[in-house]
Amino acid sequence: MNFAKTIGLMGLVVACGAARAAGPSEAEVANAEEVVSKVRAAARYLHDKGTSAFADFHHKDSKWVWKDSYVFVYDCRKDRMIAHPLRPDLVGKPIMQITDNSGKFIFKELCKVGSEARGGWVEYSWPKPGAGRLSRKVSYAMAADISFSSGVQVSAGIYDEGITLAELNKVLEKMSDPAKYPAL
């Protein structure tokens, strides 16, 4: 192997590494199925543990933060953020007035679809973790069944510029049997 070939090979290796660093690999991007499973697991966890479990959703290193997604917990009736691992400044604050850059009232929409029997999806703009800019986010919301606290919901989202709500609803349809898709 001559010197030029060696340099060329090294350049290729560096370029491949840079490409991997520039765009997250598939393993680092949460998909819709994972989001639904995580949200269901979070709702189940809150059902079993009650309000003491809220504290477990505050931490960045908990199991509720994975890949580029995370579970956040809020109270639609009390209009309060209960837990948000990446935005602790929002915890305890009113949520209903929060809008994205198109003026959509994010939590009004989440609370609306989350109160439906199997939950639902809402798309909006939100900063992607680590990206430092707004991205299209589609979050899945569902009610958490806690004794004497009927307004609590849990939600998590995917960052995807292309996927449609119809496609996401198909995922939900496919996962309608929790026995086949157990909570993570």
Added chain:
Amino acid sequence: MADQKLGNPAVVGLAGFGLTTMVLQFHNVGWMGLGPVVWLGLIFGGLAQMIAGLQEMKTGNNFGYCAFTGYGCFWIALALLLLGNHYNIYTSSKTDVGWFLVAWTLFTVILWVGAMRVSSALAITFTLLLIGFILLDLAHFGYPDLTVVAGYELMVTAAMAWYIMAHIIYADLFGRDVLPVGKPWLS
């Protein structure tokens, strides 16, 4: 001393039962948080009602003895259960709380029949209380929206308990029956 007038422990028992039940419903319909429910549940609905219940023993009133002591303990247990769930001590799932409420529903059925032998007002109070417990049971087993229905229904229950409390207090103060409680449903 033998002729010394004694108070009726039921006024305190009904006051604690009514007020704490009312405050829990303010929470259940979404007007307020759980904090005051826990502390009132421990002190007024719990401790005071339980002491009133224990005082009923000396009056020879087994119904009041069992009901006030029992529901006093209900409030203490519920408040401790909520505290336990908050501080991660012997946590209860929603299903666990549901079964806790089912047991109290069954207890209430027995007292509901007894209440029909006391007065119309007490029979109405226990009928409403029983319906409220059943609604809360259902709210814990698949119908969470019924919590709000139970909330309004149990506010009426609490008001009925206060009506009977007022009946006893006013009869004493006015020297006549200002707020009648009606005849027993079962004779």
